[in-house]
Structure formats: C-alpha cells, structure tokens
Amino acid sequence: MNALTEGQRLRRPVPDAMWEALQARFGDRLSRAEAVREHHGRDESPYPAMLPDAVVFAQGTDDVAFVAGLCNAHGIPLIPYGSGSSLEGHLLAIEGGISLDLQAMNQIVSVNAEDLTATVQAGVTRKQLNENLRDTGLFFPIDPGADASLGGMAATRASGTNAVRYGTMRENVMSLTVVTADGRVIRTASRARKSSAGYDLTRVFVGSEGTLGIITEVTVRLYPQPEAVAAAVCNFDSLDAAVQCVIETIQLGVPVARVEFMDAAAVRSVNLHSKMTLRESPMLVFEFHGSPAGVQEQAGLVQDLAREHGGKDFEWAERPEDRNRLWTARHNAYFAGLQLRPGCRASTTDVCVPISRLAECVGAAAQALAAASFPSTIVGHVGDGNFHVLMLLDPDSQAEWDESERINHAIVRQAIEADGTCTGEHGVGLHKMQFMAQEHGEDALALMRSLKHAFDPNNILNPGKIVSW
Incomplete structure (x- = not known):
C-alpha cells in the first residue's frame, strides 16, 4: 500500500568511516543483509516496509552508548528495536539509518x-x-x-x-x-x-x-500473587448492554482485576483461531483477585449487575489451565482477527475515554464499522475506558484504506471531544501524529517539540515520530 504513506524521506547516507567503526566493534553483530533489514523495517502497522541501512545487535548498555555516540557524531538516524510488535509504525526507518536490536539484552x-x-x-x-x-x-x-x-x-x-x-x-x-x-x-x-x-x-x-x-x-x-483468582465470561444480546454493565461495575467501585470486551466478530475469530466454543455475541471476560471470600463477593455483585442488563449466567473458568487458555485467546485476538480475511493487512486504532462516555463512543464506532465495506472487530480494556478497532483491508485497495482512515478519524475525533485521548495504549508512532495538535493544542505540542530539540539536537533518535521536527 504505497498510498499509506508519503514514502520514505531523503535518507541520510552513512559515511565509510562510520561503517568501519561499526564493523570493528560489532563484527558479525552488524548486519546489512536485506532479509535482516526487512525484518527490522516492518511492524504490525499497515505501512509498507521502510528498511534501515543496517541492524546492530546490542548486548549491553555500553554497546548502545557506542552506537548512539557514533550516530550522533555523523547525524545518522538510530531506531531502537524490541519485539517488533508495535501497531502504529513506531520502528519504521523513514530516513534510513541504524536499527538497534535490543532483544539479546535479556538478563x-x-x-x-x-x-x-x-x-x-x-x-x-x-x-x-x-x-x-x-x-x-x-x-x-x-x-x-x-x-x-x-x-x-x-x-x-x-x-x-x-x-x-x-x-x-x-x-x-x-x-x-x-x-x-x-x-x-x-x-x-x-x-x-x-x-x-x-x-x-x-x-x-x-x-x-x-x-x-x-x-x-x-x-x-x-x-x-493473589490468594484466589476466578475468571468468567458473560454474553449479552447487545453491545450497549455489555458496556453499560462495565460502566456500572466501575462506578460502584467493584475492584475487578480484569474486564475485557469482545464484539461478536471478535468472539468468532477467537473461536476459529483458538479452537474454542464461546457463544458468538457481545461478551465480557472478567477476572477477580483477592481472598476467597472477597472474590466470591465481587463476582456476586458483578453477576447481579450483568443480569440487570440482560447478561447470561457467568460461565466460569475455574482451573488455572482454563483461565490461561481463555486469556491466551483474548491476547491473541489481533492475530485471530486477521484470519477473518486471509491475505488482508490490518489497520488498527485505539482510543481511551472517560468511563461515563464509553458507551456512546463504542456505539458510534460500531455503527460506523457496520456500514463499512470491509470486516472489522472491536475489543477493549473497557474497565478503564480503552477500546481497540481492527479493520481488515485489502492491501491493494486504496478505496478501503481511505474508508478506514475516515472511520479512524471519526472515532478519534469523538474520543477527543469526549475529553479522551487519540491512543490509550498503541502510542503515537506515525499513524497518530496527525491528532496530536487536536488533542493537546499547538502550545503544548510546541513544548513537546522543544523537549525533542533539547534531548536530541541532531534529530537522530527515531526521527519523524510523535512530533515533527
């Protein structure tokens, strides 16, 4: 999808003296192989790969300090690389440079x-x-x-x-x-x-x-580790009823450890991916931590609230292996969603809003997605007002990308108008930069830019992310 970005900016050429210094220090821990560079020039965002000029595999803080000092002296971009699981284009080498792989720093x-x-x-x-x-x-x-x-x-x-x-x-x-x-x-x-x-x-x-x-x-x-742990799923006839149940649970001060939301499409994808048999309707997944008596009391209160909103009886995952399977399936909801449209490229967005505004924002997002020409899922850490949208796009369709971006803009705009944020978890990267001024105002954004200039005067650290130079 070349249309997803304006393309890589003018790359800063790495001088021969810097290559020599890197080779002398790192030997075979410096790679300029295209396959290695491509692996480090792509994340889970919808953007095309943007390759660094080389990858350095660091083993300690002294390695990182050496590369940073060298890149700074020559004005060459330096992009830290962890697990490569970011969703908003955080690690893309839009100006080339060195990708600094920190995975071996695992002590x-x-x-x-x-x-x-x-x-x-x-x-x-x-x-x-x-x-x-x-x-x-x-x-x-x-x-x-x-x-x-x-x-x-x-x-x-x-x-x-x-x-x-x-x-x-x-x-x-x-x-x-x-x-x-x-x-x-x-x-x-x-x-x-x-x-x-x-x-x-x-x-x-x-x-x-x-x-x-x-x-x-x-x-x-x-x-x-809590003395007692209990997990349960509860299905609802409508998305609004599920979200209202969460809102009242939080407002009553019930100390739930986890409360997650999945819409019917997300549940269907999890069933396919994880070979489960969950009921395919809007669903909440709860977990309660505490003493045995405390967990029982919390669960009773929440189950009463759920019934008031038409929720089905709790289905309990009582054994540790059942809980682990349930939460592993929830954690894999992103990859499960991709299976709903084989060969697709996913575009994601996440917002976070005050809990009192959650139902209207989730409802508006669901309405917009229901009219979309591509499949989608909604999941959320709704206990703190955070929900995620996964839009499954044809990688060759500019029209679908444009449509997804219109929906993304509408979801973010409503969240910000509700005194929320354009991203609760994913971060800014490339994809959310366009909303920073709307959320923070130009004066606050200028102060952030001043921080960037003070901390990184040569603009080598992951340039082109969060704020423009």
Missing part, C-alpha cells in the same frame, strides 16, 4: 522481593519476567497482547488487561537506565517508592517511543 539484573521490585534489561519480555518470579509469590501484572519487551513497553507506555486494577507502565516503572542521543548513560531515579528530588525524568522517557533516549534497563514494581 534479569535483580529481583528485590522484599521491596517488591525487579530490574531487568530492556529486552526481557513480560512472560520471561513472570516465569522467573514464579517461585517468589510475586508477579508483574502489565500484559499487552503481544509478548512485548519491557523496554518497548516502557517506551510506549503500554498497559493491558490488568490495567483497571494495577495501572499501566506509567504507574509501574520506578526507574530507567537511559542512553542519551550523544551516548551518555543516565539513571532516572532510585528504587525509593517516592521522591521529591528534581524533575521526574522517568515519566519523561516513559512513553517517549525512542525519540528522547534509548531505554536499556527498567526497574518495575511487583505485586503479591
């Missing part, structure tokens, strides 16, 4: 169980961390659908199904080790639970999408 540096913290290298994934924590009685709750790296999760301010109870990466990152554009290494904070010392640099880098610095280590909060 768990320390687990401080007494303080409920862990420090990990940026390439550690959420599943890897939780596997390491299995015998400690602790877990890390942030769970975006893909098995994303924690560095990437911090860079995009990710969240997931547990955010309604445990918050997002913004609340759960305590400190970062960051390499600046010119190759300096800084630590943004200590492991203290709070601090009043200076500017909050941690929050500056969380959500900066690799445009202000490169995250190489992350210190995160951990939580005790």
Whole structure:
C-alpha cells in the first residue's frame, strides 16, 4: 500500500568511516543483509516496509552508548528495536539509518522481593519476567497482547488487561537506565517508592517511543500473587448492554482485576483461531483477585449487575489451565482477527475515554464499522475506558484504506471531544501524529517539540515520530 504513506524521506547516507567503526566493534553483530533489514523495517502497522541501512545487535548498555555516540557524531538516524510488535509504525526507518536490536539484552539484573521490585534489561519480555518470579509469590501484572519487551513497553507506555486494577507502565516503572542521543548513560531515579528530588525524568522517557533516549534497563514494581483468582465470561444480546454493565461495575467501585470486551466478530475469530466454543455475541471476560471470600463477593455483585442488563449466567473458568487458555485467546485476538480475511493487512486504532462516555463512543464506532465495506472487530480494556478497532483491508485497495482512515478519524475525533485521548495504549508512532495538535493544542505540542530539540539536537533518535521536527 504505497498510498499509506508519503514514502520514505531523503535518507541520510552513512559515511565509510562510520561503517568501519561499526564493523570493528560489532563484527558479525552488524548486519546489512536485506532479509535482516526487512525484518527490522516492518511492524504490525499497515505501512509498507521502510528498511534501515543496517541492524546492530546490542548486548549491553555500553554497546548502545557506542552506537548512539557514533550516530550522533555523523547525524545518522538510530531506531531502537524490541519485539517488533508495535501497531502504529513506531520502528519504521523513514530516513534510513541504524536499527538497534535490543532483544539479546535479556538478563534479569535483580529481583528485590522484599521491596517488591525487579530490574531487568530492556529486552526481557513480560512472560520471561513472570516465569522467573514464579517461585517468589510475586508477579508483574502489565500484559499487552503481544509478548512485548519491557523496554518497548516502557517506551510506549503500554498497559493491558490488568490495567483497571494495577495501572499501566506509567504507574509501574520506578526507574530507567537511559542512553542519551550523544551516548551518555543516565539513571532516572532510585528504587525509593517516592521522591521529591528534581524533575521526574522517568515519566519523561516513559512513553517517549525512542525519540528522547534509548531505554536499556527498567526497574518495575511487583505485586503479591493473589490468594484466589476466578475468571468468567458473560454474553449479552447487545453491545450497549455489555458496556453499560462495565460502566456500572466501575462506578460502584467493584475492584475487578480484569474486564475485557469482545464484539461478536471478535468472539468468532477467537473461536476459529483458538479452537474454542464461546457463544458468538457481545461478551465480557472478567477476572477477580483477592481472598476467597472477597472474590466470591465481587463476582456476586458483578453477576447481579450483568443480569440487570440482560447478561447470561457467568460461565466460569475455574482451573488455572482454563483461565490461561481463555486469556491466551483474548491476547491473541489481533492475530485471530486477521484470519477473518486471509491475505488482508490490518489497520488498527485505539482510543481511551472517560468511563461515563464509553458507551456512546463504542456505539458510534460500531455503527460506523457496520456500514463499512470491509470486516472489522472491536475489543477493549473497557474497565478503564480503552477500546481497540481492527479493520481488515485489502492491501491493494486504496478505496478501503481511505474508508478506514475516515472511520479512524471519526472515532478519534469523538474520543477527543469526549475529553479522551487519540491512543490509550498503541502510542503515537506515525499513524497518530496527525491528532496530536487536536488533542493537546499547538502550545503544548510546541513544548513537546522543544523537549525533542533539547534531548536530541541532531534529530537522530527515531526521527519523524510523535512530533515533527
């Protein structure tokens, strides 16, 4: 879909002296092979591949600092690469340059169980961390659908199904080790639970999408594993009834751990992908954490609310393996959706709105999608007002792309008018840049641009993302 973008900008040529320095330092950890470059020049966004000039495979913070200093000296773009699961074009090399693969930086540096913290290298994934924590009685709750790296999760301010109870990466990152554009290494904070010392640099880098610095280590909060866990699904006759049930649950203060929404098309795709037999109508998936008595009380309250809105009786996933299968299916909803139209290219959008405005925004999105010429699904972390739309497009159809963008604009416009945001989880990347001024205003956007100029004066760090130079 060449029409999805204006095309790659003028590439900045890498000088011979820089190639020589990279080769001398990294040897076979430097690759200029087209297949490797193509792998690192494509994500899950609908944009065509935009290849870097080379890929460097880093093994430690000193490697990252070396490459950053070299790129800065020669004015060459540097794009951090984690798991490659981003949805909005975050890692595309629109001006060429070096893709810095951090996946080999996958060491768990320390687990401080007494303080409920862990420090990990940026390439550690959420599943890897939780596997390491299995015998400690602790877990890390942030769970975006893909098995994303924690560095990437911090860079995009990710969240997931547990955010309604445990918050997002913004609340759960305590400190970062960051390499600046010119190759300096800084630590943004200590492991203290709070601090009043200076500017909050941690929050500056969380959500900066690799445009202000490169995250190489992350210190995160951990939580005790709950004494009791129960999960259930509940089907509704209409989308509105399901969403209203969620709104009242949150407004009553019921401390649900997870509450997820899937429309009928999403449930159908999950059944096909995960070989399940869920009822194919609008559905909520709940999980409750706490003491056995607390979980029973929470579940009873929510089931009463669901019945008031026409919800069917809860179908329980009581065994751990059944819960895991259910949540794995939910996490794979994106890839499941792709199976509804083989050979398609997906365009996604996500917005987040105040919970009181959720029903009208989801309803308007569903109405627009019902009239579309292509299939789609809606899923959502509706407990915190966040929902996602997956539009399945013919990769050769400019008309479908244009139609999907009109729907995307309408969904985002309504969210912003409802005092919400153009993206609750996916991040800005390339696809959401056009909405930044509408959401924040030109003065706030100018201040963000000033930060970019101050932190990265030569515009080498993931250029062309979040704000224009």
